[in-house]
Amino acid sequence: RPKVMRVDAKDMGADLQQVLITKEEIDAKLAELAAKIDAEYAGKDLLIVGVLKGAVMVMADLARALSTPVTMDWMAVSSYGAGTQSSGVVRILKDLDTDIKGRHVLIVEDIIDSGLTLSWLINNLGSREPASLKVCTLLRKPDAAKVAIDVEWVGFDIPNEFVVGYGLDYAEKYRNLPFVGTLAPHVYGG
Ligand code: 5GP
Ligand code: MG
Ligand code: MG
Numbered sequence: 001r002p003k004v005m006r007v008d009a010k011d012m013g014a015d016l017q018q019v020l021i022t023k024e025e026i027d028a029k030l031a032e033l034a035a036k037i038d039a040e041y042a043g044k045d046l047l048i049v050g051v052l053k054g055a056v057m058v059m060a061d062l063a064r065a066l067s068t069p070v071t072m073d074w075m076a077v078s079s080y081g082a083g084t085q086s087s088g089v090v091r092i093l094k095d096l097d098t099d100i101k102g103r104h105v106l107i108v109e110d111i112i113d114s115g116l117t118l119s120w121l122i123n124n125l126g127s128r129e130p131a132s133l134k135v136c137t138l139l140r141k142p143d144a145a146k147v148a149i150d151v152e153w154v155g156f157d158i159p160n161e162f163v164v165g166y167g168l169d170y171a172e173k174y175r176n177l178p179f180v181g182t183l184a185p186h187v188y189g190g
Helices: 023-040 056-065 116-126 142-146
Strands: 016-021 046-052 070-079 090-094 104-112 132-140 153-157 180-183
Touching: 023 056, 023 132, 023 153, 046 056, 046 116, 056 070, 056 104, 056 132, 070 116, 090 116, 104 116, 116 132
Parallel strands: 046 070, 046 104, 104 132, 132 153
Antiparallel strands: 016 180, 070 090
Protein backbone atom coordinates (compact mmCIF):
# COMPACT_ATOMS: atom_id res chain seq x y z
CA ARG A 1 0.00 0.00 0.00
CA PRO A 2 1.19 3.48 -0.75
CA LYS A 3 2.45 5.19 2.35
CA VAL A 4 0.56 8.21 3.51
CA MET A 5 2.50 11.17 4.69
CA ARG A 6 1.94 14.73 5.65
CA VAL A 7 3.14 17.21 3.08
CA ASP A 8 5.17 20.29 3.50
CA ALA A 9 3.26 23.52 2.98
CA LYS A 10 6.05 24.81 0.76
CA ASP A 11 5.41 22.06 -1.79
CA MET A 12 1.84 22.95 -2.57
CA GLY A 13 0.47 25.54 -0.22
CA ALA A 14 -2.51 24.53 1.79
CA ASP A 15 -4.44 23.00 -1.12
CA LEU A 16 -3.15 19.47 -0.87
CA GLN A 17 -3.98 17.19 2.00
CA GLN A 18 -1.58 14.32 1.68
CA VAL A 19 0.71 12.51 -0.68
CA LEU A 20 -0.75 9.13 -1.60
CA ILE A 21 1.98 8.00 -3.97
CA THR A 22 5.42 9.56 -4.06
CA LYS A 23 7.48 10.27 -7.17
CA GLU A 24 9.88 7.50 -6.15
CA GLU A 25 7.02 5.01 -5.85
CA ILE A 26 5.70 6.02 -9.26
CA ASP A 27 9.16 5.66 -10.85
CA ALA A 28 9.67 2.22 -9.32
CA LYS A 29 6.23 1.04 -10.41
CA LEU A 30 6.66 2.29 -13.96
CA ALA A 31 10.00 0.46 -14.21
CA GLU A 32 8.24 -2.71 -13.05
CA LEU A 33 5.38 -2.28 -15.54
CA ALA A 34 7.78 -1.40 -18.35
CA ALA A 35 9.68 -4.67 -17.85
CA LYS A 36 6.42 -6.62 -18.20
CA ILE A 37 5.32 -4.62 -21.22
CA ASP A 38 8.76 -5.11 -22.83
CA ALA A 39 8.39 -8.85 -22.36
CA GLU A 40 4.88 -8.88 -23.82
CA TYR A 41 5.77 -6.92 -26.96
CA ALA A 42 9.28 -8.26 -27.63
CA GLY A 43 9.92 -8.26 -31.36
CA LYS A 44 6.61 -6.53 -32.06
CA ASP A 45 5.81 -3.10 -33.34
CA LEU A 46 4.04 -1.25 -30.52
CA LEU A 47 1.89 1.87 -30.67
CA ILE A 48 1.12 3.46 -27.33
CA VAL A 49 -1.95 5.66 -27.17
CA GLY A 50 -2.26 8.29 -24.48
CA VAL A 51 -5.56 9.75 -23.45
CA LEU A 52 -5.20 13.50 -23.08
CA LYS A 53 -4.64 15.30 -20.91
CA GLY A 54 -4.30 13.19 -17.80
CA ALA A 55 -2.08 10.49 -19.27
CA VAL A 56 0.67 12.87 -20.43
CA MET A 57 2.97 12.20 -17.47
CA VAL A 58 2.47 8.43 -17.47
CA MET A 59 3.04 8.30 -21.23
CA ALA A 60 6.24 10.32 -20.99
CA ASP A 61 7.71 8.34 -18.11
CA LEU A 62 6.48 4.90 -19.17
CA ALA A 63 7.73 5.41 -22.73
CA ARG A 64 11.20 6.24 -21.41
CA ALA A 65 11.18 3.26 -19.07
CA LEU A 66 10.48 0.87 -21.98
CA SER A 67 13.26 -0.77 -23.97
CA THR A 68 10.82 -1.69 -26.76
CA PRO A 69 10.82 0.94 -29.50
CA VAL A 70 7.37 2.52 -29.64
CA THR A 71 5.45 5.04 -31.62
CA MET A 72 3.15 7.36 -29.71
CA ASP A 73 -0.25 8.76 -30.55
CA TRP A 74 -2.87 10.69 -28.61
CA MET A 75 -6.60 10.88 -28.25
CA ALA A 76 -8.67 13.47 -26.48
CA VAL A 77 -12.16 12.53 -25.40
CA SER A 78 -14.79 14.28 -23.38
CA SER A 79 -17.23 12.40 -21.30
CA TYR A 80 -20.66 13.99 -21.02
CA GLY A 81 -22.14 14.06 -17.57
CA ALA A 82 -22.77 16.33 -14.67
CA GLY A 83 -19.89 17.35 -12.46
CA THR A 84 -17.29 14.77 -11.59
CA GLN A 85 -19.38 11.74 -12.62
CA SER A 86 -18.58 10.04 -15.88
CA SER A 87 -21.67 9.20 -17.96
CA GLY A 88 -20.19 6.81 -20.46
CA VAL A 89 -21.35 9.00 -23.35
CA VAL A 90 -18.12 10.03 -24.96
CA ARG A 91 -17.25 12.52 -27.67
CA ILE A 92 -13.94 12.50 -29.56
CA LEU A 93 -12.22 15.88 -29.30
CA LYS A 94 -9.06 14.69 -31.01
CA ASP A 95 -8.80 11.39 -32.83
CA LEU A 96 -5.67 9.34 -33.47
CA ASP A 97 -3.40 10.43 -36.32
CA THR A 98 -2.55 6.78 -36.89
CA ASP A 99 -4.49 4.05 -38.66
CA ILE A 100 -4.32 1.26 -36.08
CA LYS A 101 -5.59 -1.58 -38.29
CA GLY A 102 -3.20 -4.51 -37.82
CA ARG A 103 -1.15 -2.67 -35.17
CA HIS A 104 -0.40 -3.70 -31.61
CA VAL A 105 -1.99 -0.95 -29.54
CA LEU A 106 -1.54 -0.21 -25.86
CA ILE A 107 -3.88 2.36 -24.30
CA VAL A 108 -2.13 4.26 -21.52
CA GLU A 109 -4.41 5.79 -18.89
CA ASP A 110 -3.89 7.91 -15.83
CA ILE A 111 -6.82 6.58 -13.81
CA ILE A 112 -9.80 4.29 -14.14
CA ASP A 113 -12.72 5.25 -11.96
CA SER A 114 -16.12 4.11 -13.27
CA GLY A 115 -14.35 2.57 -16.25
CA LEU A 116 -17.02 3.99 -18.58
CA THR A 117 -14.61 6.14 -20.58
CA LEU A 118 -12.22 3.27 -21.02
CA SER A 119 -14.86 0.76 -21.97
CA TRP A 120 -16.11 3.17 -24.65
CA LEU A 121 -12.53 3.64 -25.85
CA ILE A 122 -11.90 -0.10 -26.03
CA ASN A 123 -15.02 -0.57 -28.16
CA ASN A 124 -14.12 2.36 -30.38
CA LEU A 125 -10.48 1.40 -30.96
CA GLY A 126 -11.35 -2.29 -31.05
CA SER A 127 -13.67 -1.70 -34.00
CA ARG A 128 -10.69 -0.39 -36.00
CA GLU A 129 -9.26 -3.92 -36.11
CA PRO A 130 -5.93 -3.58 -34.29
CA ALA A 131 -3.78 -6.73 -34.11
CA SER A 132 -4.07 -6.44 -30.33
CA LEU A 133 -5.49 -3.93 -27.87
CA LYS A 134 -4.43 -3.81 -24.25
CA VAL A 135 -4.59 -1.30 -21.41
CA CYS A 136 -2.12 0.03 -18.89
CA THR A 137 -3.23 2.43 -16.18
CA LEU A 138 -1.27 4.07 -13.42
CA LEU A 139 -4.21 4.24 -11.01
CA ARG A 140 -7.43 2.33 -10.51
CA LYS A 141 -10.29 3.05 -8.13
CA PRO A 142 -12.61 0.44 -6.57
CA ASP A 143 -15.62 1.26 -8.80
CA ALA A 144 -13.69 0.02 -11.85
CA ALA A 145 -14.49 -3.50 -10.68
CA LYS A 146 -18.16 -2.94 -11.63
CA VAL A 147 -17.33 -2.79 -15.33
CA ALA A 148 -16.15 -5.86 -17.20
CA ILE A 149 -12.97 -4.54 -18.72
CA ASP A 150 -9.69 -6.30 -18.93
CA VAL A 151 -6.90 -4.06 -17.73
CA GLU A 152 -3.61 -5.82 -18.34
CA TRP A 153 -1.32 -3.61 -16.28
CA VAL A 154 -2.31 -1.57 -13.19
CA GLY A 155 0.13 0.57 -11.25
CA PHE A 156 -1.75 1.20 -8.02
CA ASP A 157 -5.20 0.37 -6.70
CA ILE A 158 -6.22 3.42 -4.68
CA PRO A 159 -9.12 4.22 -2.36
CA ASN A 160 -12.22 5.98 -3.66
CA GLU A 161 -10.89 9.49 -3.15
CA PHE A 162 -10.41 12.35 -5.55
CA VAL A 163 -6.73 12.57 -6.38
CA VAL A 164 -4.63 15.11 -8.24
CA GLY A 165 -1.08 15.38 -9.52
CA TYR A 166 1.08 13.53 -12.02
CA GLY A 167 -1.24 14.55 -14.86
CA LEU A 168 -4.49 14.55 -12.89
CA ASP A 169 -6.25 17.87 -12.41
CA TYR A 170 -8.81 19.66 -10.37
CA ALA A 171 -10.17 22.50 -12.55
CA GLU A 172 -7.03 22.13 -14.71
CA LYS A 173 -4.71 22.71 -11.75
CA TYR A 174 -2.18 20.42 -10.06
CA ARG A 175 -1.33 18.37 -13.17
CA ASN A 176 2.37 19.21 -12.79
CA LEU A 177 2.77 17.88 -9.28
CA PRO A 178 5.35 15.08 -9.46
CA PHE A 179 3.35 12.88 -7.05
CA VAL A 180 -0.27 11.78 -6.58
CA GLY A 181 -2.09 13.36 -3.66
CA THR A 182 -5.47 14.19 -2.23
CA LEU A 183 -6.94 17.67 -2.07
CA ALA A 184 -7.79 19.43 1.15
CA PRO A 185 -11.59 19.55 1.53
CA HIS A 186 -11.65 23.37 1.52
CA VAL A 187 -10.46 23.36 -2.13
CA TYR A 188 -13.59 21.64 -3.42
CA GLY A 189 -15.91 23.13 -0.89
CA GLY A 190 -15.84 20.34 1.67
P1 5GP B 1 -14.17 7.02 -15.62
O1 5GP B 1 -14.88 7.04 -16.96
O2 5GP B 1 -13.27 5.81 -15.43
O3 5GP B 1 -15.12 7.21 -14.48
O4 5GP B 1 -13.33 8.34 -15.56
C1 5GP B 1 -12.09 8.47 -16.09
C2 5GP B 1 -11.66 9.93 -16.06
O5 5GP B 1 -12.26 10.67 -14.96
C3 5GP B 1 -10.18 10.01 -15.81
O6 5GP B 1 -9.45 9.91 -17.02
C4 5GP B 1 -10.05 11.35 -15.14
O7 5GP B 1 -9.99 12.37 -16.08
C5 5GP B 1 -11.32 11.50 -14.33
N1 5GP B 1 -11.12 11.08 -12.92
C6 5GP B 1 -11.62 9.98 -12.31
N2 5GP B 1 -11.22 9.91 -11.02
C7 5GP B 1 -10.44 11.00 -10.83
C8 5GP B 1 -9.70 11.50 -9.68
O8 5GP B 1 -9.67 10.94 -8.57
N3 5GP B 1 -9.01 12.64 -9.86
C9 5GP B 1 -8.99 13.31 -11.05
N4 5GP B 1 -8.27 14.42 -11.11
N5 5GP B 1 -9.66 12.88 -12.14
C10 5GP B 1 -10.37 11.73 -12.03
MG1 MG C 1 -7.69 9.49 -18.36
MG1 MG D 1 -9.92 16.09 -15.26
